[in-house]
Amino acid sequence: MNTFKPVKQLRASTDVGQQLKEAIFDGRYKAGDKLPSERELIDLFMVSRTVVREAIKILEASGLVEIRQGAMGGAFVKQVDFERLSDACQDLLMMGKMSLPEIVQVRMLLEPQVARLAAKNCTSADAAKLYDANQHEDDTLEYPTTVLLRSQVHFVLAEICGNRFLEAITKSLLLLLRQNALSFEPPTDEIHPSGLHDKLIQAVVDRDEDRAEAEMRAHLEDFCSRVAEVERKYK
């Protein structure tokens, strides 16, 4: 068995990018921190400007830093969350490597479990956040915004489920559906009447896991059938 590591001939830009990436992973640079400027990086890595710029572009494309220009500008470490995951999924969707119905199917599998876990972990602070999100959903009036905000409850549930991986996947999934499923514009109330989340939220707040799971399942099935019905009517 070969215990040697292959000597990889890294490109300078890739090398610099990886070292900076590790520095960020190690916590040497935290969210909000500014990476050294291009000039400083040139001195630190002993490479040319071009190499440094390519490396930073790589970091930016990886969603790790955000580049601002002007005085006080530079590469700032971003708060990383599920955004990158969502982008990756979006690309797969765009390349036809998956379809919306498949995403919906996964949603039907995951979200009831999210609700169950949320019910298991729900604190009084979480309950307050849930009520607030539910309240807020009925505030806005315009359609697209409304749909966005109405899903807030689902986002909050993902946050309180206590599993950050599940949270990231669920949020990515919800975001994907938001960004891609709005091809038609039916009257809001037909597809999403107010008070739709009430029973679900109550189950979670009551910390009744079985009921939370069941309510979420019922809610999703109800929602899907509404969408299907409206689609039939408007197309």
Place this chain on the structure above:
Amino acid sequence: MNTFKPVKQLRASTDVGQQLKEAIFDGRYKAGDKLPSERELIDLFMVSRTVVREAIKILEASGLVEIRQGAMGGAFVKQVDFERLSDACQDLLMMGKMSLPEIVQVRMLLEPQVARLAAKNCTSADAAKLYDANQHEDDTLEYPTTVLLRSQVHFVLAEICGNRFLEAITKSLLLLLRQNALSFEPPTDEIHPSGLHDKLIQAVVDRDEDRAEAEMRAHLEDFCSRVAEVERKYK
């Protein structure tokens, strides 16, 4: 309400990168195709070489192309799959935005459903692939390789579950566990005795959804308890 779109001042490299990305999404360049060379891109986009290079680096960082050097070299469109998703998760893991136990918990949620769907869709060709994967797992002897190949069955199951989003998530998840869970090296047979997958595979091939789900659940619980036991013993 503002109906105007903000005039965004894109960086030249970002702009070129997006246009190339769209070309790939549109299918104007397919997997294996070579993008125009740097020189050609300079003429096509009327920008400098630096800009073109940064754009290509962005595509590479996004996992869309692979750059080869030398004559006949260039940027070649990659076969995109779950790899990008896996990378995104890996970054989240490295940044401490999630932990292995959380990933394992999601695995316990997802894979039984994968098994159920696989059982639902399993064709005779799929069955052959499963048997083959199961057979192949006992061939190799060295530990790390063995563990890798033993999971083959799980990969095949993900492939035949019929939902490409679920497949991508599951594969990413399995890959993550492979790459990060190998901190100790117990004797293989203690943790993964041969024939472990037999009952699970049989259930799937029999297209018995309930049994497939149950067998997968039992298999995962069994595996986890073995790992825990071995960890206790060796640490």
Place this chain on the structure above:
DNA sequence: AACTATTTGTTCGTATGTATG
């Protein structure tokens, strides 16, 4: 084995755009 053509990798110098104070 040597040479050539093509393509990416790297460097440098210079000029411009943009935000801060």
Place this chain on the structure above:
DNA sequence: GCATACATACGAACAAATAGT
């Protein structure tokens, strides 16, 4: 308005890798 600090962009040159002759 101006100086400063930073990113953005261009063009020319040379180095290195690779395929074909």
